[in-house]
Amino acid sequence: xxxxxxxxxxxxxxxxxxxxxxxxxxxxxxxxxxxxxxxxxxxxxxxxxxxxxxxxxxxxxxxxxxxxxxxxxxxxxxxxxxxxxxxxxxxxxxxxxxxxxxxxxxxxxxxxxxxxxxxxxxxxxxxxxxxxxxxxxxxxxxxxxxxxxxxxxxxxxxxxxxxxxxxxxxxxxxxxxxxxxxxxxxxxxxxxxxxxxxxxxxxxxxxxxxxxxxxxxxxxxxxxxxxxxxxxxxxxxxxxxxxxxxxxxxxxx
Ligand code: MN
Numbered sequence: 001x002x003x004x005x006x007x008x009x010x011x012x013x014x015x016x017x018x019x020x021x022x023x024x025x026x027x028x029x030x031x032x033x034x035x036x037x038x039x040x041x042x043x044x045x046x047x048x049x050x051x052x053x054x055x056x057x058x059x060x061x062x063x064x065x066x067x068x069x070x071x072x073x074x075x076x077x078x079x080x081x082x083x084x085x086x087x088x089x090x091x092x093x094x095x096x097x098x099x100x101x102x103x104x105x106x107x108x109x110x111x112x113x114x115x116x117x118x119x120x121x122x123x124x125x126x127x128x129x130x131x132x133x134x135x136x137x138x139x140x141x142x143x144x145x146x147x148x149x150x151x152x153x154x155x156x157x158x159x160x161x162x163x164x165x166x167x168x169x170x171x172x173x174x175x176x177x178x179x180x181x182x183x184x185x186x187x188x189x190x191x192x193x194x195x196x197x198x199x200x201x202x203x204x205x206x207x208x209x210x211x212x213x214x215x216x217x218x219x220x221x222x223x224x225x226x227x228x229x230x231x232x233x234x235x236x237x238x239x240x241x242x243x244x245x246x247x248x249x250x251x252x253x
Contacts, residue, residue, distance in 0.1 A: 002042040003063035003241035007032055008098055008118070009045050010070045013091040018071075031221040032068050032115070038224070039234035041241060046101075048093040055100045063248070064241030065105055067098055069116030069219065073182055076132060079124045085133040087181070090117075099125040106190065111212035111240035113233070116180055119215025123205055127188030131201075133181055140199035144178045150222040154178035157203045157218075163194040164206050164214055168236040174229055176203065176218035183217060212240035 009028040012019040019027050028045065036043040043066075046058055059065070072090040076083045078099065083089075098118070102125030105112045114122040120130055131137050134144050142155045153175040159166045166172070184202040187193055194214070195204035207213040216233070223230040 001245075002040060003238060003245045004061065005036045005041040005043050005064045005066055005238070005241060006046045006058060006062035006101075007036065007043050007066045008068055008094070008101075009048070010068070010072075011048055011091045011094045013093060028068065029221070032066060035221045035224055035234045036066060036238065039231075039238040041238040046097060048091075048097040050093065050096040050100075052100060055097065056104060059101060059104055059108060059110060062110070063245040064111040064237060065101060065113075066237075067102065067112065067114040067118030067121055069118055069180075070094070073117065073132075074120060074124055074130065076130070079129040081129065081132070083132065085136050087133070095121070102126065105213065106207065106210060109211055109244070111237060111244055112210075112214070113212075113237045114215035115221065116217060116219055117182075119205060119217055120182060120184060122213070122215045123184045123187065123191065126190050126207070128184060128191065128205075129186040131183045131185045134183055134201060135181065138183075138199070138201065140201065142178075142197060142199045142201070144183070144197075144201060145181050146178065150177050150179045150219050151226075152177060153223075155197050157195040157197050159195045159204070160193065163192070164212065165194040165204050165216075168232050169229055170232075171229070176216075177222055178217075179219055180217055184215075211244075212237065 012025045072088040098121040203217040205215045220230040
């Protein structure tokens with residue numbers, strides 16, 4: 001039996017011309033689903049339920065959680081700030097589900113991977129804050145959202161030793177793609193920074209007290225097919241979910 005991985009989809013609440021117009025619509029890049037399948041997991045898509053008990057029940061059905069990226073950003077009020085630059089805010093349905101399950105998995109120890117906006121949701125859910133626009137609020141000469149294909153590597157990152165990310169990747173320096181205009185600002189006490197780009201932008205976070213809770217700011221789902229280093233991320237994640245599944249089976253036996 002393959003470990004089941006819950007995936008958070010994106011959502012048009014009826015105000016997005018690009019994804020279904022006025023008709024409320026779920027959507028998700030198939031790459032996320034394919035990456036989990038290719039790593040040996042069984043992906044299922046989470047509905048965006050807001051009720052805490054239902055979120056808990058959803059999590060009880062899976063062995064791991066993948067929080068995906070999106071074209072919209074968290075409402076800064078969720079981390080105690082006012083919006084100070086223009087950007088499209090994420091639907092209430094999506095942020096409620098993502099922040100809710102992010103808080104829950106810290107306690108349940110579900111293996112969790114947050115990608116791009118998913119990393120930002122993990123950080124905010126556990127008490128951190130975000131840079132609302134890197135180009136405006138951070139001094140840098142790196143383009144973190146360059147035009148062109150997300151399959152292209154955009155900048156280097158330095159991976160901190162003695163971190164889960166370092167254990168998975170096995171290298172201190174790699175190059176990654178980049179498709180984000182926001183990034184993690186304050187890392188909360190339960191998380192640590194596991195990678196930074198040369199301009200100091202935080203590119204990965206993780207929870208030392210959790211068996212596998214990792215956020216990456218880049219997009220491994222665009223790279224893993226041709227990059228064995230990026231493949232390791234999904235393989236390690238699904239492996240952790242397999243262990244979680246086995247330990248749950250032992251507890252309930
Ligand atoms: Mn970047």
